[in-house]
Amino acid sequence: MAGAKKPTRKVAPKSAERSLTTNEQRAVTLLAEVAARASLAARFGKSFGDDRDIYEALGYTKNPSFNDFYAKYVRQEVAKTLIDAPVTACWRKPPRIVESSEKEETPFEAAWNALIKRIPLWSHIGRAEKLARIGNYSVLFLGLSGSADFEQETTGTNELLYLTPFSQKSADILAYETDGSNERFGLPNSYKITMANAHGKDDVKTVHWTRVIHIAEERLESEVLGTPQLESVLNRLQDLDMIVGGGAEMFWRGAFPGWAFSKQADANWEGQSKEELNTEIEKFVHKLTRILKVEGVDVKSLAQQIADPSNMVNVLLDLISAGKRMPKRILTGSERGQLASDQDEKHWADTIQGRQAQHCEPYVLRPLIDRLILVGVLPAPAEEYTVEWPDLQVPNAKEGAEIGKIKSDTIKNYASTPGADVIIPPEVFLRDILGMSEDKVEEIITIIGATVDADLDEIDEAGDQQTDSPVTGTETEG
Template identity: 30%
Template structure:
């Protein structure tokens, strides 16, 4: 047994040594993977390691970084989901009391859920802290008995927090536990992140996992440390966009600032000019010339008079940044799976095509029905586990989103018009329309027309009713044969 333990220990130590070696090599050679130019990241000015503060600053200060986050955020939350008790097929039936109660409760907290999603996009993870009235400190499990007695009145608020504000204090190390490898306790620090100033009192205390809902997109192993920030793969491209736009602006500024240069011919006596400058109170000729140029650039109507020299404006013709910027912006758009025209809007008359719109709708549909549905379901499950709401029937809940690929009003009207044309043509050709009136109305999102009442006397039982008087028509009791004897004779 000891030999097996020694072998296992040696294998673990060898693996740890190899991991440290790889980390050291990456730190020296960079992260680019370019074996010919291992220092490529340093030459381009890219950071070797990207931390939360790097993501936060580029989100707050970089226009494209801010647009990436909010395009996806607002696109996914352009409408709110419908909470359905039970399976998705139950959405069509009448709203239950449980659904009404949950809809009323979540109406006050959707903004906090959306904000937790925003913070998750910027960092590797974010969280929602559930603050309840349970007479317990936050490092203790929620007192479910007290919460169940208060129900939704026990919920004080949901607190969205950044990655930097919530860290893991202790992990579950019991290998026999179902929660092995999951956080056993969190540390919460409410201090502002980034360059935000400290305002008002803040909290800093351990928090039990029963009070935390983690938002960690991309971490399918449910590890809070393996989330993928939205801006990570395109981080270098965001820096490149700053270089291109900032460099272009700097070149324009230098040309517009009208930097001057004085050129004297060889007969000019520089010594005499220097002596005159000193006599005027300047340290030397250079200081005098700088003062004249400063005054010349400061005044729009200033003039310069030269006797034996010539004034030149230092200017360069900057390169057109548009092609380089466009290539870099397309790489950024690809890294976040967002069409260029959707991310940056109209550029030189180019509008988003139908393919771009469809691709963008698929992207948002997938995120809504995947990650967001999972987090909302987890939040609702926690609510009924701790007693804020009653559990749904069968403890099953469905989060239903509107289909972003569904046609809009204009498309619906166009489809109805096309179907009506086909129905008219098939009616003329074959005597039977290909679509009924109600089928065409259904495509447009309209309810079927109510069935018209049948006219009186249309059914078999009313055939013997006089339509004028409404009274029964007397029927003959005998069947008489016509007398044809006279004709026969």
């Protein structure tokens, strides 16, 4: 029909695409970072236009996971030392938390000292640190009194009931702070922590950030993910397994020589069957019996083939030591370094003091103390508290005696040199030459002043007695 309208086609409204939430975007970004690292790891060992893959040929793990690092830590001696030794050295002598220089204990100091007596705080920190070094991070869960709803922010005055460390495998990050004006921007807001309940079964809890201390070491671009401490030397650790394990297998096969059994020309095996001969040989080889009962057979020992793997092991230990900045004698000796030379001990002490100042205090201890203040476990200090680490380079008895003799000779020369106190005042000599603290210098100067005053008083009294006493004598005859 002319002029008739064409039927209009109804188009269904386009469904609105759901936009990602900020936390989902953050999760996608984090996954992208992980994917980028995996892509980079896939390139490890490639050369000659991808025709040669050294990692594949040598059996190296290209993209190691937390489980790979943890397995190395559990089963290999060197890997365990690399993880444990720095942590043990840092927390073996715990620091003092001081609010005031006054001798009287403040409420904050009293609460802190009572807390570390009641809860093995340093042990829990050490465990959390080791877990953080194995993977990208760990968390230290604060068991607080009050609300049992871990998902909610804890407020008010609480009591710290317990501490529990969790690895990154047991503590997944659920959400991040996305407000760019918040000082916690980019940091985790909540975690999904897998806890073992009383029945030994896994119990997954959502935990608010106020109940958790996040620990990560060697952070680079990320404030959340650290660097696994075995990652940079993982290839060398795998080489060490191959050399040591291969050496053991070589010794097992080579130290027990091969044997050649040849039938004699005139042999008559009627008295001993082949099956019985095989049984004797099996017992000799596998059960290490020292008697071989055979007849009609010549037995000849083959030459042993044994090589000493110690040179290769030393090369690998040198590379691991260089890669982790750990003296080799510390790596292969005891954790406290009694077997190390003086130079190794000093270098190790410098390394540990640097770790205490750059990692332990700003990223572990202070966040823990500040969090305990925030949630009401500790009272807020009236003044800024300080962390006093013990000196790790305290001389031993022999070194102390030598240093004491040198200082005594220095003081003797200073005191016996006329005019020395004019050129270098005593305060400067004690502080800058002998290295004494301001308090010790003040104490010594006070004692010296009191001694001088007492000597002057005795001199004055002696002079007064001579003036007051009558002069006696005899007249001389003319």
